[in-house]
Amino acid sequence: xxxxxxxxxxxxxxxxxxxxxxxxxxxxxxxxxxxxxxxxxxxxxxxxxxxxxxxxxxxxxxxxxxxxxxxxxxxxxxxxxxxxxxxxxxxxxxxxxxxxxxxxxxxxxxxxxxxxxxxxxxxxxxxxxxxxxxxxxxxxxxxxxxxxxxxxxxxxxxxxxxxxxxxxxxxxxxxxxxxxxxxxxxxxxxxxxxxxxxxxxxxxxxxxxxxxxxxxxxx
Numbered sequence: 001x002x003x004x005x006x007x008x009x010x011x012x013x014x015x016x017x018x019x020x021x022x023x024x025x026x027x028x029x030x031x032x033x034x035x036x037x038x039x040x041x042x043x044x045x046x047x048x049x050x051x052x053x054x055x056x057x058x059x060x061x062x063x064x065x066x067x068x069x070x071x072x073x074x075x076x077x078x079x080x081x082x083x084x085x086x087x088x089x090x091x092x093x094x095x096x097x098x099x100x101x102x103x104x105x106x107x108x109x110x111x112x113x114x115x116x117x118x119x120x121x122x123x124x125x126x127x128x129x130x131x132x133x134x135x136x137x138x139x140x141x142x143x144x145x146x147x148x149x150x151x152x153x154x155x156x157x158x159x160x161x162x163x164x165x166x167x168x169x170x171x172x173x174x175x176x177x178x179x180x181x182x183x184x185x186x187x188x189x190x191x192x193x194x195x196x197x198x199x200x201x202x203x204x205x206x207x208x209x210x211x212x213x214x215x216x217x218x219x
Contacts, residue, residue: 009168009172010172012168013168013169013172013173014169014172016168016169017143017169018146018169020142021146021169021173024135024136024139024142024173025139025172025173025176027135028132028135028136028173028176028177028180029176029180031131031132032179032180032183034128035125035128035183036183038121038122038124038125038187039125039183039190042118042121042122042191042194043190043191045118046191046195046198048072049074049118050197050198052070052074052075053072053073053074053205054201056072056075056078057074057201057208060078061209061212063209063212063217067082073114073115073117073202074201074202076110076113076114077107077111077114077202077205077206080107080109080110081107084107085213088102088103089217094217094218095213095214095217096218097218100210100213100214100218107206107209108206111199111202111203111206115195115198115202118195119195122191122192122195125184125185125188125191126184126185128180128181129181129188131181132178132184133177133178134177135177136174136176136177136178136181137173137174137177138173139170139173139174139177140170140171140174142169142173143166143168143170143171143172143173144166144167146169147166147167
């Protein structure tokens with residue numbers, strides 16, 4: 001195990017870095033942890049949302065004031081329908097075209113609110129995909145700067161080790177930065193695609209609900 005760690009160029013680059021270089025490595029590593037935590041949690045939530053939404057749509061495409069929707073975005077959308085349509089139907093026998101427009105507006109607002117909640121922390125992935133390469137570049141410039149600084153100071157006896165150590169840190173931070181940025185960019189695009197599908201499904205579901213209202217309750 002020790003031989004493998006010693007032979008790992010990233011480990012060698014980290015161990016040969018100064019304090020500032022180590023902080024750059026640690027910062028990139030923390031960004032990587034945050035990326036994977038967000039991605040795994042979001043992908044699980046999105047898949048659960050789509051599954052529950054599909055099951056919910058198969059059962060409830062009509063207004064039922066006694067129904068208690070589940071705790072998921074499609075349930076929140078249905079709850080909005082219950083509140084707005086139920087309030088109007090308590091005051092009058094049927095719904096007018098202006099009532100339908102009112103309900104449709106509230107459903108659109110509910111869709112926006114649910115999508116906004118699901119998009120939370122997602123911009124962090126975009127930030128990581130942009131920030132990690134810059135941190136790697138910072139480490140690259142810092143490593144080269146240290147190399148020339150030590151050579152200029154007259155470290156001729158260990159010139160080869162000095163150059164190799166500085167370049168190892170410079171290239172190591174670049175590689176680590178890219179290894180973090182690429183998965184973050186892929187995760188961001190995947191989650192954005194998931195949200196687009198969920199958004200479309202919620203829009204379709206709201207349209208079905210409004211159509212059902214128009215059919216059964218319009219005067």
